Amino acid sequence: MARKLSPEEIQVFKDLFDSYDPDKDGSITVEEFAKVMSSAPGKQPTQAEVEQIIKEVDLDGDGTINFNEFITMMTGLPYPPKDEEDAEYSKAWKEYEPSLNGSITASQFRQLMNGLGDPVTDVEVEQLLNNVDGEGKLSYKDYVHFMKNRNIEDDIVSGYQ
Ligand SMILES: [Ca+2]
Ligand SMILES: [Ca+2]
Structure with missing residues (x-):
């Protein structure tokens, strides 16, 4: 059975999420995600690559990553956990x-x-x-x-x- 995240772990994800979501509207757009990726060291992803990542993570299909989708991406487990x-x-x-x-x-x-x-x-x-x-x-x-x-x-x- 999937382990439940502790409030502390959720807070860590929340802080990380906020750093991807500078306008704090609760969702990470392609542009916002690309910005974080491009400030990270290493090879810069193309717009198409970022769009591809978003597409894989975007479970509800609205074109952005919300907090639940973000945690799902980070942990590889559905969040919130389904009963x-x-x-x-x-x-x-x-x-x-x-x-x-x-x-x-x-x-x-x-x-x-x-x-x-x-x-x-x-x-x-x-x-x-x-x-x-x-x-x-x-x-x-x-x-x-x-x-x-x-x-x-x-x-x-x-x-x-
Ligand atoms: Ca945003
Ligand atoms: Ca979404």
């Missing part, structure tokens, strides 16, 4: 309820869990829906909460095996 579990949960949920703001029914929930290869028992569904709003529907928040608690229980159980 892979959450991504998996939301992907499965979106097949039934794309906005993440609505709710799904018990039978949709069952299908969703089957799709994850993690079927739920009737008792689990019943308990879950009883704990929720009494309308027999499940919000995204309830679902994530359930998934997290369920995995913790699984971990505890497998810890004794």
Whole structure:
């Protein structure tokens, strides 16, 4: 699992980022990047080379490097770190309820869990829906909460095996 950056490390990156971003607008343009590169010793990169670097680092495609992209470039790891579990949960949920703001029914929930290869028992569904709003529907928040608690229980159980 990716190690989280400490606040001190983030501050170091922030200072470095600021030195690339003299107008402090929160993004490094091709021009700003080229300026730093050209003040560094060694071979001067061409405009095309700088553009190429920016292109590789520019994850959101806006033509500049923001702070998150900068850290990703420096560490070689996605920043902010993605919670892979959450991504998996939301992907499965979106097949039934794309906005993440609505709710799904018990039978949709069952299908969703089957799709994850993690079927739920009737008792689990019943308990879950009883704990929720009494309308027999499940919000995204309830679902994530359930998934997290369920995995913790699984971990505890497998810890004794
Ligand atoms: Ca700037
Ligand atoms: Ca960008």
